[in-house]
Amino acid sequence: MRSYKILFCAAVAMSALLSPTLAEEMQMKSGMMMMMHPDGKMMTMPVDDAMSKHMMDKGTAMKVPMMMMMGPDGKMHMMEDMKMSNGKMMSDEMMKK
Numbered sequence: 001m002r003s004y005k006i007l008f009c010a011a012v013a014m015s016a017l018l019s020p021t022l023a024e025e026m027q028m029k030s031g032m033m034m035m036m037h038p039d040g041k042m043m044t045m046p047v048d049d050a051m052s053k054h055m056m057d058k059g060t061a062m063k064v065p066m067m068m069m070m071g072p073d074g075k076m077h078m079m080e081d082m083k084m085s086n087g088k089m090m091s092d093e094m095m096k097k
Helices: 002-024 049-058 090-096
Strands: 032-036 042-046 066-070 076-080
Antiparallel strands (some): 032 042, 066 076
């Protein structure tokens, strides 16, 4: 039992150390689709040529960064990038971290 506790603690420590690195490297690759539900559930999946064409025909290309936040009301909120009170864009500040 003790070895499982040590292994579990090591796994938690490793994930805590690696999480910022993994988040920084997160980028959607061509041929992938991401779906986000209003309750915060997310999923990604590969798309074939037909689905890709349909999405490009019916969807709208993003022109600016979008911010998403799970609110205290349990709903996903979304808004375009914005200039903060210090004059800097929120996306620029987030990318520094």
